[in-house]
Amino acid sequence: MTAFKAYRITQLEKGVEADFVSMTVDQLTEGDVVVKVEWSGINYKDALAATGKGKILRKAALNGGIDLAGVVMSSDNPKFVEGDRVVLCGGSLSETLDGGFSEYARVPSAILTKLPDAISTRDAMAIGTAGFTAALAVDRMQANGQTPVQGPILVTGASGGVGSVSINLLSDLGYDVIAMTSQTSQLDYFKQLGASDILDRTQLEMGERPLEKATWGGAVDNVGGDTLGWLTRTVVPWGTIASVGLAGGFTLNTTVMPFILRGVALLGINSIEMPQTLREHIWSRLASDLQVSKLSQIVTEEVAFDALPQTLQSHLGRAAVGRTLVQISG
Ligand SMILES: NC(=O)c1ccc[n+]([C@@H]2O[C@H](COP(=O)([O-])OP(=O)(O)OC[C@H]3O[C@@H](n4cnc5c(N)ncnc54)[C@H](OP(=O)(O)O)[C@@H]3O)[C@@H](O)[C@H]2O)c1
Structure with a gap:
């Protein structure tokens, strides 16, 4: 052989x-x-x-x-x-x-x-697990009823693969997207992808109250840890957070207040072990109404x-x- x-x-x-x-x-x-x-x-x-x-x-x-x-x-x-x-x-x-x-x-x-015919093997890997996971997160947020009128979606870990594709997909769907990043010199990159603004993660004041000012319509979170805790406390009523990653830590410190007083939803995203029919659905969307433009x-x-x-x-x-x-x- x-x-x-x-x-x-x-x-x-x-x-x-x-x-x-x-x-x-x-x-x-x-x-x-x-x-x-x-x-x-x-x-x-x-x-x-x-x-x-x-x-x-x-x-x-x-x-x-x-x-x-x-x-x-x-x-x-x-x-x-x-x-x-x-x-x-x-x-x-x-x-x-x-x-x-x-x-x-x-x-x-x-x-x-x-x-799908519309996706080359090279483009499939340009999407990769990162892009596929971003598409899965967006698909789940939409299925949970997230709409652009609820307010801006914060994408954390924005400069990474999942973050970059999430910005692109959400902005193409008409959401206002804010990129949370440490790469503040890359404003042009984030704007090209469709973000309307960036938030410097190194300067963030998170506060400590169980509920802080409701600011974000929803979020795609690649960071976890304190960032995810802060997101639960700052997402608007009925907003959705897709929990994707742990680049900043795997703990989650929050209370039930965002869930029972604001109806905030925290959706888990697992692109590793998932039903094959859902996997095929996501690839088919990536070739049709959820293309990474x-x-x-x-x-x-x-x-x-x-x-x-x-x-x-x-x-x-x-x-x-x-x-x-x-x-x-x-
Ligand atoms: N659930 C799933 O199925 C699934 C699938 C794929 C990936 N993931 C996870 O999702 C996350 C992102 O994946 P990726 O492939 O996009 O990774 P990546 O390309 O390496 O990007 C990660 C980004 O996170 C930010 N970051 C890194 N260290 C950080 C820290 N200590 N604190 C806060 N932010 C930090 C950085 O963005 P900024 O500098 O812009 O802030 C970095 O570019 C990873 O944790 C990965 O393991 C999960």
């Missing part, structure tokens, strides 16, 4: 070791579809996994990369045939399954999605597979905006 290149992460007693290795398909984690990976991307979680700054792998060693898009090479499931263009975002790749930083991947068909602005970096190690190292704590694409092959 032909050998191919993969970027493999091995857990050590302390931290991780990550490097390119040569593998064959039968050494990959089990799956009924073999995919030639064309593109992947770098998410916060990929950087945590590869640097050992976060415990992402739930096995001793796995190929990194929580996202992949490519072409089916072989399939034991008639739902997929050779040549199908497919995408897999956040289906436990690099947690329990070998991931997308590999020229070939073998994956369970139950978590694989055929790409500013994808070319959001992709701020594109690297070759060989440049992956140094790019991952520099990703955490980077002073940059947008998403990084990785060309694996093709």
Whole structure:
């Protein structure tokens, strides 16, 4: 069997070791579809996994990369045939399954999605888990009745992948969007995506009362911790908060007051383990009424597979905006 290149992460007693290795398909984690990976991307979680700054792998060693898009090479499931263009975002790749930083991947068909014609494999990875999660958050907020008349939506962790796509999607849907960020010099970037203004997260006065002035129509929160607590206290009656991330912490300190006195809704967003029908619904919306119109602005970096190690190292704590694409092959 032909050998191919993969970027493999091995857990050590302390931290991780990550490097390119040569593998064959039968050494990959089990799956009924073999995919030639064309593109992947770098998410916060990929950087945590590869640097050992976060415990992402739930096995001793796995190929990194929580996202992949490519072409089916072989399939034991008639739902997929050779040549199908497919995408897999956040289906436990690099947690329990070998991931997308590999020229070939073998994956369970139950978590694989055929790409709509309108989305190329490159664009699928420009969207990636980050964009897919943003779309899921927006879909859930809309389903919960969030409307533009309720007031501005605050997007936290705005310069990141989830934040950037959320701004783009919400603004295209007619919401007034405020970007909360530390990257205040990037006003033009946020305005191009559709934000009407930015809020400097380093200067924020959060207050301590169970209910502070109702300010935000709703929020997409990538930060968690004190920021999420503050959001619950400052969202208007019947507004929705989509809780997506924990870049600033995993605790949540609040009271029931926002929920029982203002009817605020806190929706959990999990793009990893979700019903396959919902996954297909989100990809279909991304190809139709929820297109990421500013994808070319959001992709701020594109690297070759060989440049992956140094790019991952520099990703955490980077002073940059947008998403990084990785060309694996093709
Ligand atoms: N629930 C899910 O299914 C799901 C899926 C994907 C991602 N996530 C999570 O969502 C978050 C965002 O993901 P991403 O891929 O967009 O990450 P990313 O590109 O690395 O962006 C994270 C952003 O958060 C802000 N940030 C970083 N450290 C912070 C801190 N200590 N305090 C406050 N803000 C901080 C920064 O934005 P500013 O400098 O602009 O403030 C940074 O750009 C991550 O926590 C990720 O794990 C969850």
